[in-house]
Amino acid sequence: MVLWIDLSLLLSPMSSSPQTLMAGIQITSFIFISSVLIHTCSADGDVSAVMPLTVTALTGSCVQIPCTFTISSFEDKRNKAKSIYGIWLKKKSQFADKDSFIAFNSSENIIRGFSDIQITGNLSERNCTTVFYNIMMNHSDLYFFRLEMEPSVFKATFNPNTGDEIKTVKITVKDSPQPPELKHTGLKEVMENTTVNLSCSAEAPCPEQPPTISWSYIPNSASITTQLQEKPDKTLSVFSNMTFKASYMDHKKNISCIATYPRKSSNDSTVETTVIMLRVLFSPKETHIIINPSASVSVGTNVTLTCKSKGSPSKEMNYTWYKHGQKMAIAWEKKISFIVYHNDTRSYFCIAQNKHGNQSAEIHLTVEEESGFSQRVIYGCTGGLLAFVLLSAVLFYCLRTKTSSQAHVIGRDQATDKNGDMVAIYANSSSAISKKSEKKETDDLHYGEIDFSKLQTGDMTREHSNNDPQTEYAEIQVTGRNNKNQKR
Structure with missing residues (x-):
């Protein structure tokens, strides 16, 4: 609290006694000395920290906040201090406020609301870089860094709110990562054999689990390099550069880069950039x-x-x-x-x-030529005809063989029957002649003629029995040769 005193009252004529004047001089000297002490304290308390205004974190992963600070006469204070501690406040910068939330205090190893927080930077070298692990959605907020150098050498919170301007870091947590950024030069139309450079970058909020970058199409002549790089705001990104000479085989090929983020709490997240189509100019x-x-x-x-x-x-x-x-x-x-x-x-x-x-x-x-075609047609028809004739001959031979066999069997049966009939005819004829000769043993010898051509089937009588053979009857005419002999 500053007390302002009107010195004009002390210098008024009514109080111009030597005692009063001396008292005014003493008060004036006190005010001057006090103002000097306040300015010195303000200068001694001049502190600042450099950190990104905002960082984007992925749920289930970690986030690193790059941080450096500046303190006047830091080396002297560091030599006097026996220990240096770092503290992270959430939402409010007032350390002694009853509503303040201390997320991390390295002096007492206090971690509240997080699974783990580690200051990876060296505080003795003015590096306050910190990693927050296993980030969740409720961790999105403003965070303030406080430094304490004991015993009672220095205590201050960096970048507090100054009016409407906030100069501290804001952590924004998302369920899906930011798409990678694809940069190219002159890809609208490129001439064949022209060198093409493509660059793809993906933010790496957690350096311990950086994303991997892959390409949807890689030309045959492509050369790819990938590395983790620091951006101007001290945050990290993975950069992948692909260089190749354009070929006609690359024409109208779609190229995109894909960033895959590993996470411990769930499956990996994959995001892809907007597709770029290569247009290569080339001769036929x-x-x-x-x-x-x-x-x-x-x-x-x-x-x-x-x-x-x-x-x-x-x-x-x-x-x-x-x-x-x-x-x-x-x-x-x-x-x-x-x-x-x-x-x-x-x-x-x-x-x-x-x-x-x-x-x-x-x-x-x-x-x-047509003649060649005609010859092929003739040869084909002739071959077909020969095959047909040969097949017909084979079929005719088979049928004839079968018919001859049947006719042979039937003829053999008929011949057997006919021979039996002829034997019977001769037998009956011989029997009749012998009987006649026995009756006329004393008569002269006569010659007779037997005419079988006059035998008629209708004049024959056949009797069939199981034991008796067939009997044939014939007419015999005897010529009168004796009479001629007698006349001689």
């Missing part, structure tokens, strides 16, 4: 010709030739067709069609071109 590549229906066709076939090529910009591609042996172009389009004639057996060329260069392709067309 992989030029080739597609022929339909095939490279070997017959006369009269409708053939289509299509020229395929990769080039950028693709809208500026031009195609020119040439026939082997001719200097004049035959077409200026991507696809041509024509009917094949006898003299079309030759090579065709296609030249693909844009403003960056050109490339050609060739294909040979072979035309087959």
Whole structure:
């Protein structure tokens, strides 16, 4: 409390006695000395700390607050002090306030509201860097650093509230990490073989568990370097740089960088940047010709030739067709069609071109004559006919063999029956002749003729029995040769 005294009352004429004047001089001297002491104390208490205004933490991870402080005549105070302690206050900077929340006090090893807090910096070297572990959502708030040098050498809270301006650190806790930042130079359009540099950075609030950065697409010629770097506000980030020479194979490829944050309390968190599409300018590549229906066709076939090529910009591609042996172009389009004639057996060329260069392709067309086709048809028909005849002969032979076997069996049975009938006829005829000769033993010898051609089936009578054989009857006519002999 400052007491102001009006010195004009002391110097008024009514009180101009020597005693009164002496008293006024003494009071004036006291006020002057007091003002000097107050200024000196204020200068001695001039302290400051450097730390980021805000840091973003990820739930389940840790957060590091980079911190350095400045105290006038620090070396003298450090030499006088037997111990140096660090204290972190939450929400309020008043250490003695009953509502103040002491989150950490290294002098008494007090940790409140956190699983662990460690001052990783060396306080003797004015480094107050601190790590808060296992950050949770309720840890989002303002934090103030206080330094105490014992015994009673120095005690102060750094960067307290000064009016509406807050010069202390604010911890903001989130469930998901910040997306990484992807930087590039001149990727709108790059010429082939041009060097491209891409840089991806991801914040590393917890240096003990820094994020890992990966790339969605890596060109064949790419070189990648990754390192943990300090930013101007003393916070840390992981930087990944990819350098490569642009190739036509990289054209229209999407590139993004992915940051993965490890966490102890839950699964890892992965975030990805906005995709960048590479646009590479290059001359025609992989030029080739597609022929339909095939490279070997017959006369009269409708053939289509299509020229395929990769080039950028693709809208500026031009195609020119040439026939082997001719200097004049035959077409200026991507696809041509024509009917094949006898003299079309030759090579065709296609030249693909844009403003960056050109490339050609060739294909040979072979035309087959109609005679060759007719011969193939004749040979095919002849072979088919021969096969049919051979198959028919085999079938006919099999059928005939089967029929002959059946006829042989039937003929054998009929022959057996007929032989039996003939034997019976001869037997009966012999029996009749013998009986007649026995009756006329004294008569002269006569010759007779037997005419079997006059035998009729209708005149024959057959009797069948199980034991008796068949009997045949015949008429016998005897000529009169005796009468002729008698006349002689």
